[in-house]
Amino acid sequence: xxxxxxxxxxxxxxxxxxxxxxxxxxxxxxxxxxxxxxxxxxxxxxxxxxxxxxxxxxxxxxxxxxxxxxxxxxxxxxxxxxxxxxxxxxxxxxxxxxxxxxxxxxxxxxxxxxxxxxxxxx
Amino acid sequence: xxxxxxxxxxxxxxxxxxxxxxxxxxxxxxxxxxxxxxxxxxxxxxxxxxxxxxxxxxxxxxxxxxxxxxxxxxxxxxxxxxxxxxxxxxxxxxxxxxxxxxxxxxxxxxxxxxxxxxxxxxxxxxxxxxxxxxxxxxxxxxxxxxxxxxxxxxxxxxxxxxxxxxxxxxxxxxxxxxxxxxxxxxxxxxxxxxxxxxxxxxxxxxxxxxxxxxxxxxxxxxxxxxxxxxxxxxxxxxxxxxxxxxxxxxxxxxxxxxxxxxxxxxxxxxxxxxxxxxxxxxxxxxxxxxxxxxxxxxxxxx
Numbered sequence: 167x168x169x170x171x172x173x174x175x176x177x178x179x180x181x182x183x184x185x186x187x188x189x190x191x192x193x194x195x196x197x198x199x200x201x202x203x204x205x206x207x208x209x210x211x212x213x214x215x216x217x218x219x220x221x222x223x224x225x226x227x228x229x230x231x232x233x234x235x236x237x238x239x240x241x242x243x244x245x246x247x248x249x250x251x252x253x254x255x256x257x258x259x260x261x262x263x264x265x266x267x268x269x270x271x272x273x274x275x276x277x278x279x280x281x282x283x284x285x286x287x288x
Numbered sequence: 289x290x291x292x293x294x295x296x297x298x299x300x301x302x303x304x305x306x307x308x309x310x311x312x313x314x315x316x317x318x319x320x321x322x323x324x325x326x327x328x329x330x331x332x333x334x335x336x337x338x339x340x341x342x343x344x345x346x347x348x349x350x351x352x353x354x355x356x357x358x359x360x361x362x363x364x365x366x367x368x369x370x371x372x373x374x375x376x377x378x379x380x381x382x383x384x385x386x387x388x389x390x391x392x393x394x395x396x397x398x399x400x401x402x403x404x405x406x407x408x409x410x411x412x413x414x415x416x417x418x419x420x421x422x423x424x425x426x427x428x429x430x431x432x433x434x435x436x437x438x439x440x441x442x443x444x445x446x447x448x449x450x451x452x453x454x455x456x457x458x459x460x461x462x463x464x465x466x467x468x469x470x471x472x473x474x475x476x477x478x479x480x481x482x483x484x485x486x487x488x489x490x491x492x493x494x495x496x497x498x499x500x501x502x503x504x505x506x507x508x509x510x511x512x513x514x515x516x517x518x519x520x521x522x523x524x525x526x527x528x529x530x531x532x533x534x535x536x537x538x539x540x541x542x543x544x545x546x547x548x549x550x551x552x553x554x555x556x557x558x559x560x561x562x563x564x565x566x567x568x569x570x571x572x573x574x575x576x577x578x579x580x581x582x583x584x585x586x587x588x589x590x
Contacts, residue, residue: 191318191544191576194496195507202451202499216544276579279404280321282497283448 192217192272199284207259207286210252211238211266218248223271226253231262261288320404321497322442322457325540326571328549329514330461330484333409333440335372335399337574337583338364347553348563351532354382360390366585370399380426388424391417407442419468430469430477437462444493455493460485470523478524484516492542510540514551532560545576
């Protein structure tokens with residue numbers, strides 16, 4: 167009887183694994199400029215998430231030292247990869263530390279958020 | 289296992305499966321920028337649609353002097369956002385001692401607090417371990433009632449000047465085990481105070497907020513240590529109110545829809561066991577796997 171119970175458990179686990187699809191919370195996997203990195207003035211902020219994101223409900227904000235907002239273009243996803251959210255940087259950034267703040271809604275509507283800094287070298 | 293117990297187990301599984309067929313995505317333990325992983329010695333502070341299957345535990349010598357092996361499962365179903373019901377059960381082998389099926393363990397849990405900016409989360413729960421549902425060495429003729437408080441705090445709100453500390457998080461649990469029967473076969477059933485905490489360092493948080501990690505394995509890893517303790521505080525036999533507990537260093541690999549945890553189990557004293565055990569768990573986040581059907585609350589989902 168114990169073996170039959172384990173068979174049921176095994177079948178249930180197999181069902182879970184078989185039914186699993188790749189939707190989840192969109193967590194930041196990689197960024198350009200890199201998280202904590204030092205770069206020349208970037209042309210865009212490119213965020214690679216672990217899941218596809220909805221650009222209408224996702225956003226990127228950029229702030230310089232002291233919190234002054236830096237204008238960015240409207241965010242959009244890479245046409246070839248909906249897990250990549252991109253916003254154009256409207257002007258050349260002077261040297262300093264910048265903070266990227268993002269929020270994302272994955273294609274299954276889970277919400278995530280976060281922030282990181284990068285440095286523009288002289 | 290007796291036919292009666294098999295029916296109970298099969299019923300529990302079928303019940304969970306039936307609930308799945310009715311149901312729906314309340315996020316697992318996410319508060320602000322923090323994702324609290326499911327931990328093993330104590331519960332995380334979140335409420336979500338989750339399945340832990342299996343959780344395997346090996347103790348070279350438990351507190352009773354026996355070698356022990358457990359294989360359990362745990363399933364949680366959200367009823368409405370922030371409130372869930374869970375069921376846990378499984379077999380235990382002891383040598384010497386023999387085989388037994390654990391008493392059915394159920395919990396109703398409500399996540400009443402999440403302060404996103406401070407990554408602070410808290411939940412209250414009521415666990416009932418049902419008497420007369422276990423077999424063999426695990427048979428208990430009475431219910432045990434256990435109110436539980438779970439709290440989690442991430443340190444992502446520390447200033448950027450303390451960046452290296454921001455991936456840290458702690459979770460804690462406090463509960464009291466209240467047996468429904470004071471005496472059984474001439475033995476006292478003690479009321480126990482249970483407490484524990486975890487210290488975690490989230491490399492996923494580090495990768496996304498502090499500095500990029502190039503290694504695909506390490507950026508999913510959360511090294512942690514769990515501490516869990518228990519002490520009889522009422523109705524205990526003379527000399528048996530010693531504090532027992534374990535210290536459990538390990539790591540959790542967190543993927544998008546599942547996680548795998550592996551920890552050593554180090555008894556804190558001889559009353560807690562002897563030798564270093566091990567526990568591993570595969571855990572699925574149903575809110576991420578089935579966001580539009582099985583993984584969302586039955587009522588009040590998105």
